[in-house]
Amino acid sequence: MVVxxxxxxxxxxxxxxxxxxxxxxxxxxxxxSVLVTPRGRGEFSGxxxxxxxxxxxxxxxxxxxxxxxxPTGKQKAPVTVRTATDGSSATIEVTLNSGALTNYxxxxxxxxxxxxxxxxxEMFIIRVDGSFTSIGTPKVITNPSGSNYNIExxxxxxxxxxxxxxxxxxxFQPGHDYNVTGGNAxxxxxxxxxxxxxxxxxxGTSGTADVLFSPNNSNVGKIVLSSTYTKFKTGINFVExxxxxxxxxSGASPIQANLPARVHLQSTNLEDLGRAQRLIDLIPGTTxxxxxxxxxxxxxxxxxxxxxxxxxxxxxxxxxxxxxxxxPEGIPLGPADAFFMDISDLSRIYVVADANPTGLYSYIYWMxx
Amino acid sequence: xxxxxxxxxxxxxxxxxxxxxxxxxxxxxxxLQTTEKGREHFSxxxxxxxxxxxxxxxxxxxxxSRGIAHRLSDLLGGDVKALKGIIMKTDAGNDVTLYIGGxxxxxxxxxxxxxxxxxxxxxxxxxxxxxxxxxxxxxxICGTNPLGASGYYPSSxxxxxxxxxxxxxTSGSGGSAPSESVTNTNFPVxxxxxxxxxxxxxxxxxxxxxxxxxxxxxxxxxxxxxxxYTSQVYLYWMDx
Numbered sequence: 259m260v261v262x263x264x265x266x267x268x269x270x271x272x273x274x275x276x277x278x279x280x281x282x283x284x285x286x287x288x289x290x291s292v293l294v295t296p297r298g299r300g301e302f303s304g305x306x307x308x309x310x311x312x313x314x315x316x317x318x319x320x321x322x323x324x325x326x327x328x329p330t331g332k333q334k335a336p337v338t339v340r341t342a343t344d345g346s347s348a349t350i351e352v353t354l355n356s357g358a359l360t361n362y363x364x365x366x367x368x369x370x371x372x373x374x375x376x377x378x379x380e381m382f383i384i385r386v387d388g389s390f391t392s393i394g395t396p397k398v399i400t401n402p403s404g405s406n407y408n409i410e411x412x413x414x415x416x417x418x419x420x421x422x423x424x425x426x427x428x429x430f431q432p433g434h435d436y437n438v439t440g441g442n443a444x445x446x447x448x449x450x451x452x453x454x455x456x457x458x459x460x461x462g463t464s465g466t467a468d469v470l471f472s473p474n475n476s477n478v479g480k481i482v483l484s485s486t487y488t489k490f491k492t493g494i495n496f497v498e499x500x501x502x503x504x505x506x507x508s509g510a511s512p513i514q515a516n517l518p519a520r521v522h523l524q525s526t527n528l529e530d531l532g533r534a535q536r537l538i539d540l541i542p543g544t545t546x547x548x549x550x551x552x553x554x555x556x557x558x559x560x561x562x563x564x565x566x567x568x569x570x571x572x573x574x575x576x577x578x579x580x581x582x583x584x585x586p587e588g589i590p591l592g593p594a595d596a597f598f599m600d601i602s603d604l605s606r607i608y609v610v611a612d613a614n615p616t617g618l619y620s621y622i623y624w625m626x627x
Numbered sequence: 628x629x630x631x632x633x634x635x636x637x638x639x640x641x642x643x644x645x646x647x648x649x650x651x652x653x654x655x656x657x658x659l660q661t662t663e664k665g666r667e668h669f670s671x672x673x674x675x676x677x678x679x680x681x682x683x684x685x686x687x688x689x690x691x692s693r694g695i696a697h698r699l700s701d702l703l704g705g706d707v708k709a710l711k712g713i714i715m716k717t718d719a720g721n722d723v724t725l726y727i728g729g730x731x732x733x734x735x736x737x738x739x740x741x742x743x744x745x746x747x748x749x750x751x752x753x754x755x756x757x758x759x760x761x762x763x764x765x766x767x768i769c770g771t772n773p774l775g776a777s778g779y780y781p782s783s784x785x786x787x788x789x790x791x792x793x794x795x796x797t798s799g800s801g802g803s804a805p806s807e808s809v810t811n812t813n814f815p816v817x818x819x820x821x822x823x824x825x826x827x828x829x830x831x832x833x834x835x836x837x838x839x840x841x842x843x844x845x846x847x848x849x850x851x852x853x854x855x856y857t858s859q860v861y862l863y864w865m866d867x
Contacts, residue, residue, distance in 0.1 A: 270635050271649040271657070277635075278649055281656040293658035295650045317816065461833075554665040566719065570865070571669045573677040584817045584832055584842055587678040589863050592719045592752055600711070600867055602665030627665075 303626040305549040305604075309560070310540035312567050312620045315611040316586060319532030319579025320500075322465055322493030326527050328483055329429035332382055332390055333499075333522040335362035337425040339383075340406060345417030350381075350393060352425060354405045361501050362427050362522075363409065365399035369516050378433055378517060381411070382426040383419055390426060391416065432480040433504075433519035438471045440509015444487060448473030451487045455507050459520070460500025465493025469519075471510060481519040490527065497580065498525050532579020534570065534588075534608035537624065547605060551626035554600035555607065560621035561594035565611035567622055569597060575608040582610065591622070598627065670866040672707040679703060680718075681862045682819045683725065686769040687741045693825050694737025696728065696766035699864070703762065709866035712758035713765060718861040719752035724770035725862055727755060733766040740768065749862075756867065773860035774821055777813045779805060782837075785849045790829070791840040798852045804837025814839050814857060821856045822847065828855070 269280040281293040341351040377396035394411030441450030470487035471479035570588025636647040681702040700706040728746025782793040795802030829841030
């Protein structure tokens with residue numbers, strides 16, 4: 259509509275070939291406004307309106323993936339090189355930037371029993387092409403001052419490692435030599451497997467794992483990685499980068515104390531059951547990435563639900579389970595509660611229950627508007 | 628006086644000019660036909676602030692320090708500009724009524740507010756949409772004091788350089804630590820802990836038997852005679 263200055267213009271439309279003027283009214287504040295009538299829709303968006311079952315919940319964060327394998331990659335330690343290396347020494351000088359050095363690199367001389375000629379926790383640096391180069395295992399660690407540590411290794415440290423370079427360790431560190439008298443022989447070999455071994459550590463409260471010992475002299479072996487025989491079975495409340503150690507293993511006694519096998523948990527080992535889920539991912543039988551609505555979506559909780567269901571947006575989706583447990587986001591829907599949200603893309607809507615819904619009703623019904 | 632000009636409203640659909648429709652009503656008036664369109668995104672302000680639930684502690688009759696209304700943006704830690712307004716919902720477990728109001732509630736002296744509560748009361752589990760588009764223009768106050776005395780005290784003095792405190796059931800020295808379940812019942816994760824005067828100590832990040840770890844270092848130092856108070860009264864909100 260183009261109207262020149264100082265020209266009165268009345269809005270009109272054509273109805274049945276006749277010009278009809280749009281009505282107006284005064285607001286309570288004295289200004290006038292055009293009368294409008296919202297129009298309904300002829301049809302739904304076409305998406306199936308299948309109810310969804312909410313399975314994640316506040317406080318469910320950190321559950322280990324059941325039957326998940328041990329991590330096999332490298333873990334960046336909070337340790338950086340303090341003095342550039344020149345290839346003339348077996349000692350590397352480092353700075354500890356946070357946490358405890360022994361969480362990543364242990365000093366074998368601190369063992370209270372058993373002799374270890376070199377450390378277990380092999381150290382690495384990362385090359386520009388992404389590959390890792392070993393810089394040996396520790397023999398003696400000294401702490402000249404504050405966060406400064408000097409690590410004597412079992413071989414001359416390669417030259418050319420610059421100041422500030424990150425030190426990496428294996429995410430799985432085998433630790434003890436064990437005196438293995440029990441366990442089940444694997445495949446007719448002298449490898450021995452144990453199931454249901456207790457694991458502890460980090461922020462977790464409990465868990466079990468299956469482990470495999472390598473054959474060695476006089477039944478002495480180490481825990482080794484096996485895609486079949488080393489895996490987490492159960493666990494709870496662990497978080498990424500937690501350090502997990504292995505408890506007493508019946509039939510396998512440690513012969514080198516204070517050097518337990520351990521793993522640094524990585525994201526692939528954890529299913530964060532405390533994290534919100536995209537509602538669109540919970541719709542049974544669909545792999546749609548988008549369901550678009552005209553005005554938004556109406557949600558309603560089943561009247562039989564036990565947990566309250568929180569509905570939120572991308573900020574709810576971006577929070578870790580631990581964060582969400584402290585600061586729940588979104589709108590809570592108790593049993594039978596309904597809520598309209600004017601976000602027109604279902605893929606931006608997230609849900610999480612306020613308590614473990616396993617075995618309980620935790621349905622959300624939805625419809626595009 | 629210029630001559631009146633009739634103007635028809637047109638829109639563009641697929642580059643084609645189309646007239647906008649109208650609807651005739653029984654009183655022979657006409658109105659434009661409109662279609663509401665939803666949004667693809669929440670307010671940009673929410674990206675950093677999130678839709679965190681709010682924990683008001685001021686209440687009607689709370690005197691000069693705690694008898695005035697909270698501005699919602701102060702409770703959140705930043706302002707949010709919404710497109711259409713703000714929808715709010717109270718926690719179903721709240722044990723007090725929350726009053727939601729505007730600037731007049733925010734500017735009211737505590738004595739007047741206690742005599743004449745302003746705004747809309749929200750009982751536990753109730754929701755309310757208000758078409759005010761700035762969170763900073765909305766205020767909230769509790770009908771009664773939501774802070775409850777826990778009966779537990781810090782086991783010793785703590786400075787603001789720590790995030791974890793031990794607790795026991797005695798003011799001053801001595802006393803026994805509560806069990807894990809008692810600690811969790813009194814100080815659940817996510818709850819806010821205060822001193823008796825309403826000064827916030829912190830938000831509980833984790834707990835164990837006789838110990839509370841806050842999400843950050845203590846906001847104020849504590850003596851072993853400072854009884855710990857908690858509130859589990861919450862207001863949820865979302866921009867619309």
